[in-house]
Amino acid sequence: MLGSLIRYVRNFTVxxxxxxxxxxxLLDFRRYLLGQKVINIQTINPWSDKIYNxxxxxxxxxxxxxxxxxxxxxxxDDGFGSYHIIKGWTSSYVETSGYIVSTxxxxxxxxxxxxxIARAKKCGxxxxxxxxxxxxxxxxxxxxxxxEVVFNTGQVIRGLVDIYHVTGDKKYIDSVTKACxxxxxxxxxxGYWQKFAFKGVPRVYDSYVDAPLLRVxxxxxxxxxxxxxxxxxxxxxxxxxxxxxxxxxxxxxxxHNDRPILHTISYTIDGLLECGLLLNDKKIIDAAIxxxxxxxxxxxxxxxxxxxxDSTWKGSEYPICTGCAQIAIxxxxxxxxxxxxxxxxxxxKMNDILVFIQDRGKEEASDTLGAIPGSYPIWGKYExxxxxxxxxxxxxxxxxxxRECLKIINPNKSK
Amino acid sequence: MKxxxxxxxLHNKDFREQLYSMIKNGVTPDFIIVxxxxxxxxxxxxxxxxxxxSQYKLKSIAYxxxxxxxxxxxxxxxxxxxxxxxxxxxxLSSIKIISKGGIxxxxxxxxxQNLGEAIIVxxxxxxxxxxxxxxxxxxxxxxxxQLPKYRGINNVEWALWExxxxxxxxxxxxxxxxxxxxxxxxxxxxxxxxxxxxxxxRAYCFFKSNAMVGLAIKGYQExxxxxxxxxxxTSPLAQYYSMHSILKGYLEKRLQSR
Numbered sequence: 229m230l231g232s233l234i235r236y237v238r239n240f241t242v243x244x245x246x247x248x249x250x251x252x253x254l255l256d257f258r259r260y261l262l263g264q265k266v267i268n269i270q271t272i273n274p275w276s277d278k279i280y281n282x283x284x285x286x287x288x289x290x291x292x293x294x295x296x297x298x299x300x301x302x303x304x305d306d307g308f309g310s311y312h313i314i315k316g317w318t319s320s321y322v323e324t325s326g327y328i329v330s331t332x333x334x335x336x337x338x339x340x341x342x343x344x345i346a347r348a349k350k351c352g353x354x355x356x357x358x359x360x361x362x363x364x365x366x367x368x369x370x371x372x373x374x375x376e377v378v379f380n381t382g383q384v385i386r387g388l389v390d391i392y393h394v395t396g397d398k399k400y401i402d403s404v405t406k407a408c409x410x411x412x413x414x415x416x417x418x419g420y421w422q423k424f425a426f427k428g429v430p431r432v433y434d435s436y437v438d439a440p441l442l443r444v445x446x447x448x449x450x451x452x453x454x455x456x457x458x459x460x461x462x463x464x465x466x467x468x469x470x471x472x473x474x475x476x477x478x479x480x481x482x483x484h485n486d487r488p489i490l491h492t493i494s495y496t497i498d499g500l501l502e503c504g505l506l507l508n509d510k511k512i513i514d515a516a517i518x519x520x521x522x523x524x525x526x527x528x529x530x531x532x533x534x535x536x537x538d539s540t541w542k543g544s545e546y547p548i549c550t551g552c553a554q555i556a557i558x559x560x561x562x563x564x565x566x567x568x569x570x571x572x573x574x575x576x577k578m579n580d581i582l583v584f585i586q587d588r589g590k591e592e593a594s595d596t597l598g599a600i601p602g603s604y605p606i607w608g609k610y611e612x613x614x615x616x617x618x619x620x621x622x623x624x625x626x627x628x629x630x631r632e633c634l635k636i637i638n639p640n641k642s643k
Numbered sequence: 644m645k646x647x648x649x650x651x652x653l654h655n656k657d658f659r660e661q662l663y664s665m666i667k668n669g670v671t672p673d674f675i676i677v678x679x680x681x682x683x684x685x686x687x688x689x690x691x692x693x694x695x696x697s698q699y700k701l702k703s704i705a706y707x708x709x710x711x712x713x714x715x716x717x718x719x720x721x722x723x724x725x726x727x728x729x730x731x732x733x734x735l736s737s738i739k740i741i742s743k744g745g746i747x748x749x750x751x752x753x754x755x756q757n758l759g760e761a762i763i764v765x766x767x768x769x770x771x772x773x774x775x776x777x778x779x780x781x782x783x784x785x786x787x788x789q790l791p792k793y794r795g796i797n798n799v800e801w802a803l804w805e806x807x808x809x810x811x812x813x814x815x816x817x818x819x820x821x822x823x824x825x826x827x828x829x830x831x832x833x834x835x836x837x838x839x840x841x842x843x844x845r846a847y848c849f850f851k852s853n854a855m856v857g858l859a860i861k862g863y864q865e866x867x868x869x870x871x872x873x874x875x876x877t878s879p880l881a882q883y884y885s886m887h888s889i890l891k892g893y894l895e896k897r898l899q900s901r
Contacts, residue, residue: 279888525879569804569890570880576887638893 239613242314249313251590253613256605278584282634288583289627291598292620293335293344296328298594299617300347306354307370311595313606313613319371322358323380324618325351326365329387331621333394334628345394352391355384356403363410367426378414378421381407382437389443401447408444411437412456419456419463427482432468432475433492434460435499442506461503464496465515473519474539487538489610490551493519497558505565513565520558524574527555532581535603535610546608549585549600552578553622560629564636572633579630582623645673645761646860649746653677656722658766659731660853661785663723666734668857670864674739676754678746678767720843721850747771755780762863764856770816782816783826785856787848790814790828791873794821795883799848800841804886804894809833809844811852813859815870820882824870827859839899841891 244250280288299308299317307320308328329348336344359365364376365384385404392400414423420430421437438457445453468476475496479488497519504512522541527533533552534543556578563571585604600619602611611619646665650658653675665672723731743751746767755761755777762781770782788798789810798821802809809831815823831851838844862868875881886894 282889521879528879528882528884568880569801570884573884573887573890576889580887634889637890 236607236612239314240607243613247313248593249596252588252592252596252601253313253606255588255590256607260605278580280580280583280587282631285579285583285627285630288586288598289335289624289631291586292600292624292627293332293598295594295596295598295615295620296332296617296624297344297347299620300351302595305370306347306350308351308617309369310611310614310616310618311599312615317595319369320354321369321617322355322365323367323377323383324616324621326355326380326384326387328617328621329355330390331624331628333390335624338628338631348387348391349395352388352400355388356399359384359403359407363406363408364424365407376410376424377426378411378424379426379431379434379437381411382434382440385440385444389440389447392447401444404440404444405448405450408441408448408450408453411441412452415456415459419459419461421460426480429482430477431480431492432464432478433480433495433499435464435503436495437499439499439502439506442503446506457503458507461500461512464500465512469515469519470539472539472541473522474537474541475519476539484536487536487544489536489545490523490533490548490555491610493523493537494551494554494558497523498554498561501558501561501565505561516558517562520555520562523555524559524571527574527578531577533578535608545610546603546605547581548608548610549582549602549604550616550619550622553582553600553619553626556582556626557622557629560626560633563633572630572637575626575630575633579626582626586623644864645758646670647672647674647676647758647761647763649676649678649763649765649767651678651767653735653740655766657785657849657853659728660723660850661764661766661856662734663727663731664854664857665860666730666857667854668861670857670860672734672738673761674741674758675735676741676743676746676751676763676767678743678751721846747774752777762860764860765816772818775816775818783856783859784814784816784821784823785849785852786812786814786821787845787852788812790821790825791875791881793883794881797886798883799845800886800891800894801883803841803844803898804890809848811848811855813852813855814873819875822873822875824872826863826868826870827855829855839901841895841898844898 240253243253296308299311300306302317303309303320305320307322307325309318309320311317329351332344333348336348355365358370360376362376364381367374367377367380385407388400388404414421416422421434422428422430425431438460441453441457445451445457470476475488475493477485478492478496479485480492497516500512501516504516523533526541526543532547533555535545535548535551537543556575559571559575563569563575582600586598586600596615598620599615600623602614602616602619603609606613648658648661662672741754743754745751746765747770752774755774756779758779760779762783764783764785775782786798787809788802789807790812793802799809810828811831812825812828814821814825817823831848833847836847838847859868
């Protein structure tokens with residue numbers, strides 16, 4: 229408690245007195261603290277009237293991608309790092325570099341930028357080069373040199389599978405096959421992962437590992453990958469999802485496991501949905517819908533989502549931007565799957581909030597321009613005073629998927 | 644059973660159309676409850692200032708003023724003609740007008756309790772549980788869409804979005820949004836009307852729905868109509884929320900090309 233207070237005081241003082249990003253912190257003071265807390269959340273909701281048109285959304289997406297590429301340029305290697313107002317750039321995150329590759333490749337697809345494909349390939353090569361002899365990839369930042377982690381390995385697989393689809397280079401598939409073999413080898417009989425799990429505890433957000441396993445199964449036809457993914461999915465559905473859609477063992481901490489963060493809740497739902505769609509399995513899709521609908525209801529009621537939710541879906545803590553973007557992605561996928569326009573409508577409103585958060589309307593250095601903070605306001609408990617690259621990644625993903633969905637409605641739109 | 648209406652202003656378009664519908668169908672209202680009557684003019688000034696501040700990007704001041712949400716008279720293509728307006732004014736001069744605070748205020752609740760059995764058409768915001776629990780009063784709402792299909796906000800837009808027909812519904816107000824029992828529901832005939840925009844559709848649907856009020860109350864008084872329970876599903880997706888402006892833009896284009 230005291231340590232946390234000291235950290236906050238230090239971060240506030242340093243950022244306001246000594247950092248060029250002081251404007252960002254002060255802006256959040258003005259638009260969040262004064263707007264929402266001091267007066268009245270009902271009367272003054274700082275984002276309630278912020279609606280961005282399609283051109284502004286495209287500009288926001290372009291800015292986000294430029295920042296992601298700047299993040300890659302700021303690294304010693306070819307991975308992607310995050311920016312912290314006090315500490316500056318981190319070294320590359322192995323896990324998030326993996327799934328950012330998928331984001332920039334998707335962007336390159338619609339924007340025909342060969343340079344981006346080359347960058348994705350470079351990152352892919354770097355990821356192959358840092359693969360552990362076991363087949364897994366390490367947790368956290370590359371400089372931490374940690375042991376391999378199940379979840380992180382799954383996310384690197386995502387990126388490498390996408391590069392394989394673009395380049396057809398067999399080395400990527402060899403790498404992910406090795407990783408999948410490792411994942412299958414260390415899975416517990418109960419269907420969950422405990423050894424090499426983050427903090428050594430089984431977690432339901434490994435559904436987001438099952439999806440890449442299934443995607444590698446589609447390429448290699450190795451039944452083992454599908455079996456293990458199904459085993460994990462059954463464990464989640466049978467033992468870990470409550471009747472109201474909330475998940476047990478869903479947080480990436482042990483201390484706050486009774487009220488997981490939206491980030492990991494969204495991983496879990498997205499993983500289930502992706503697997504359900506890949507397998508065409510109604511039971512798994514319905515499990516994802518159950519939780520996604522609850523968050524849909526809460527979002528429409530309150531006009532925002534909290535950072536954490538307990539087992540009664542009571543929210544706490546400031547919004548976590550990455551979780552907001554991730555759940556918007558889930559709703560967009562559900563729109564594509566069900567055709568229910570209410571999902572698209574909600575996702576677009578969520579994206580409005582995120583564009584509003586990104587749209588700081590000030591002159592910014594390239595270290596922050598276009599980036600999405602960990603929390604809103606920036607001093608929120610999740611990744612305080614930082615711009616984690618995965619928040620911007622999911623924001624970009626959400627905007628790209630939204631554009632795809634709008635094309636279904638209005639196919640004449642060129643971009 | 645007494646009949647009444649509530650409104651923030653005697654100039655309110657919906658209120659006047661509902662009152663005219665009663666007159667036309669031979670239903671004589673016994674009373675009208677006007678909320679914040681004295682403050683109405685102040686509210687108009689506040690709303691004017693709000694618009695000015697919004698115009699000049701002084702959003703925070705505009706927000707501060709926005710708490711006082713008073714329906715201002717709307718100009719619309721579909722409205723009562725001069726003769727109908729005169730009939731409404733004549734009727735108003737002979738009805739008991741009760742000036743009160745908000746519909747949920749203690750003072751209003753006391754007045755409602757002392758009214759005896761009554762049926763009231765509401766134009767005064769969301770009613771709280773205490774008001775709705777008054778057993779002597781039936782509160783009615785006019786909903787310009789089909790229920791239970793299009794509950795919630797922007798119901799006309801969502802019906803148009805899904806290429807469905809538009810309806811008018813008179814229903815009892817319940818705790819859940821648009822969940823109360825239905826007294827009268829009719830399809831709105833749009834043939835012969837060149838409706839080309841969301842605003843035109845909305846204005847037309849509300850105009851036609853308001854015109855159903857008198858018919859519904861008369862039918863109830865003569866026991867020709869009865870309340871019918873809605874078949875509500877609990878899914879959060881069974882309710883409609885405000886339509887995103889990009890989607891509204893798409894809908895607008897679709898309507899123009901019809």
